[in-house]
Amino acid sequence: NTYTYVYKQNRDNVVNFTAKPEQGYRVKSWSGTDKDPSWNTNINMLTVDGSEYVHIEFEPDITRNLLVPSQYSTIEDAIVTADQHGTNIIVGRGVHTVSDPNGIDFQGKNITLMSIDPDDPDVIANTIIDCQGSRFNSRRAFWFHSGEDHNTKVMGFTIRNGFMTGAVGINGGIPGYYLDPNDDTTPFVQASGTDATGTAYGGAILCENASSPTITNCVITDCNVVGAIGGLGISGTFRDATSS
Known part of the structure; x- marks a missing residue:
């Protein structure tokens, strides 16, 4: 009415x-x-x-329960299916990965993402979101950027291996090699990697645009954020000093 x-x-x-x-x-x-x-x-x-x-x-006043991975193979798939409000996404034990390098996007939805028992330390330790981030593969777990508020909840996970970086310098391109003492040719100089400057945010979770979700009973481990990383040099060639 x-x-x-x-x-x-x-x-x-x-x-x-x-x-x-x-x-x-x-x-x-x-x-x-x-x-x-x-x-x-x-x-x-x-x-x-x-x-x-x-x-x-x-x-x-009805709450839907969506199950990962028995109903939806990934957390992202369940979030896409979830209503704007009033949905619980319940994630089973195991290692769950992230497909979007920026992190799992809640799309402004007021929903709850939870393990099967967010108050059980054993469940928390064994319900893992593995970002699989690295120096050349920036990835985080969650990205809240659509004004999510306290009604958006993440409960009972271990988040690991997040790595976010800004600029990455170029690696050196000319490999070193051993010198022939009987060769008077001027040798190449081993190339150095280039410097880099930049900024980065949120190794595991990034909240921006006034987003303020509720994060409860989560363990964040081995997650890093680095403003920039200089390029690598090239290793020289090994030669046994006793050989002729």
Whole structure:
């Protein structure tokens, strides 16, 4: 059902609203308030600045459970399928990898990503998100950049091997070699790697654009962030000094 109410207020007044969902329903979204969309939040406010229109939409209070890997092979696949709100993605024990180098993207959804028991240390230790990052393969676990709030939750994981870097210098290109003492030709000089400067953020998790998810009972290990990495030199050729 749709209901419309009209109220009169002075400009610059702050009006407080309280939604009262019927049994079995919750707030899906607010629009026209100071704090849109405020999913599953019954209290909101509006600063009056002329004629204002506030819309509240309700939805059934039902939580979906999506299972990884029994229903969805990857966490990313489950997130794509998840509703905008009210979905639990439950991840089984094992090692789970990340396909997007920037990290798993929640796409602004207010959902919960959790292990089968986020309060059990053994489950946490054995439900692993392995970023598989390295010097030449920047990867992190999670990237929150769409304004996710406290209703977006990550619970009960071990996150490992995240590695994010800015610029990487070019490696040296001319290999060294041993010299012939009877050869008067000027030898090549072993090439050095080039320097690099840059910035990088979030070795394991990056939150930006005012995103502020809830991270609970997670262990982050062997994750690094490096502003820049200089290029490698080239090793010289080994020769036994006793040989003729």
